[in-house]
Amino acid sequence: MPLKTLLLNPPSFENFDGGAASRWPATREIESYWYPVWLAYPAGQLEGSRLLDAPSHHVSPEETIEIAKKYEFLVLFTSTPGYPGDILLAAAIKKANPTIKIAFVGPHVSVLPERTLREAPAIDFVCRKEFDTSVVEFANGKPLKDILGVSFLENGVIVHTPDAPQIENLDALPHVTDVYKRDLDVTRYNVPFLLHPYVALYSTRGCPAQCTFCLWPQTLMGHAWRKRSTDDVAAEMAQAKKYWPEVKEFFFDDDTFNIQKARTVELCAKLKPLGLTWSCTSRVTTDYETLKAMREAGCRLLIVGFESGDPQILKNIKKGATVERAKQFTKDCHKLGLTIHGDFILGLPGETHETIRRTINFAKELDVETIQVSVAHAYPGTELYDFAVKNGFMVGDHKMVDEGGHQMAQIQYPGLPADDLMEAVHHFYDEYYFRPKAAFRILYKAAWTSADRKRLYHEAKSFLKLRAQRNKWVRDKRAATTPSPETVSA
DSSP, X not given: OOOOEEEEEOOOSTTEEXXXXXXXXXXXXXXXXXXXXXXXXXXXXSTTOEEEEHXXXXXXXXXXXXXXXXXXXXXEEOOTTTHHHHHHHHHHHHHHSTTOEEEEESHHHHHOHHHHHHHOTTOOEEEOSOOHHXXXXXXXXXXGXXXXXXXXXXXXXXXXXXXXXXXXXXXXXXXXXXXXXXXXXXXXXXXXXXXXXXXXXXXXXXXXXOOTTOHHHHHTSOSOOEEOOHHHHHHHHHHHHHHOTTOOEEEEOOTTTTXXXXXXXXXXXXXXXXXXXXXXXXXXXXXXXXXXXXXXXXXXXXXXEEEOSOHHHHHHTTOOOOHHHHHHHHHHHHHHTOEEEEEEEESOTTOOHHHHHHHHHHHHHHOOSEEEEEEOOOOTTSHHHHHHHHTTOBOTTOOOBOTTSOBOOOBOXXXXXXXXXXXXXXXXXXXXXXXXXXXXXXXXXXXXXXXXXXXXXXXXXXXXXXXXHHHHHHHHHHHHHSOOHHXXXX
């Protein structure tokens, strides 16, 4: 029997969508949770293990410590915003269960293994990058020195074993939905623009795109694109449909689900007979024929990273896409009846007040169903982080989130301070959603079903509460940096 293993997406800030669940860890404007897919893979390979997703299931730190007493090995997926609290939790778990072995996994510790081990003596080792194999090998008794892709302290010296090769045969991994069925309550997962309840999984790993800000390809899974067979994906989807007949939507959370046309069309042909509603991520480079095949196979919504409406910023971040192509892609989706959730980022290299205005106008011209507006975050290990540090663009304390885990502006530029960026986020939302066309869409949706009315009411309350908090932060910051009349006259 392997070590009795607890795979943990840790409790952190209230309603924190981070760690194992999110590429952009933060507490959202509206409460939402993604699935801890990465942790589900080793959980499915270790008999007697448990996947504990504390944030979505509202498990407190105290309850987590009590649960961990029953286990011999803890695997904790940390994030840059959650890391300070996660190492305190690890210390408390080790104090309550002194014999437990603790491994930290995730992008932050993959990039900073030595710092992590020095700062947190409760951690026995760190797994770098993909950790499916290293975690399972340790649980099955293999010595750390013989496991690839781990870092640990030995007699006060940091030992880094050689990097592990990427997993090429993704079909050999367990189906994460089997683990969800065993350990998770799917009704606990909510994303505002997806149908509820939903279930998320991957059909590929890696992303060949070179976006300078993107976390996972640069720190966790690499740029090499690896795919499951279409038969394996279809088999998992068929079983998932049997597991949860009440699930309204399945979501392929791949970084680049439809980047290869032939594979996408082949998979769609196998999904179509299942009669599922599903959604996925997409790049704007996807052509009409591929989108048509997806729509006919049950695809409802695409998450699309438009990022910016400024052509130079798109070049600066190596997006590999143009404003013109984004417009044509959106027209194609509208024609096919595909819904789009658009993602935009303010504060990328080259941002000015003028480029922010251009992006807001661009978003309104696209007129997609829903949007998310984020401030640029420079995660350690990304090209954006190196750029911001080298050029002195990081805000003094480098703070990514506030005391509630909500995003804070971490990067600022000459003529564009952090408080202007934060204020611009809400100007963006206000201009977009308070247009007659956008407001009508929301009201029309709410008018049709009571479930949508209740959900939209709850989401609107959450958003407006955070909006007020952020506006107060901007006012307070400006008040603190504006000289008083007495100082000026002196």
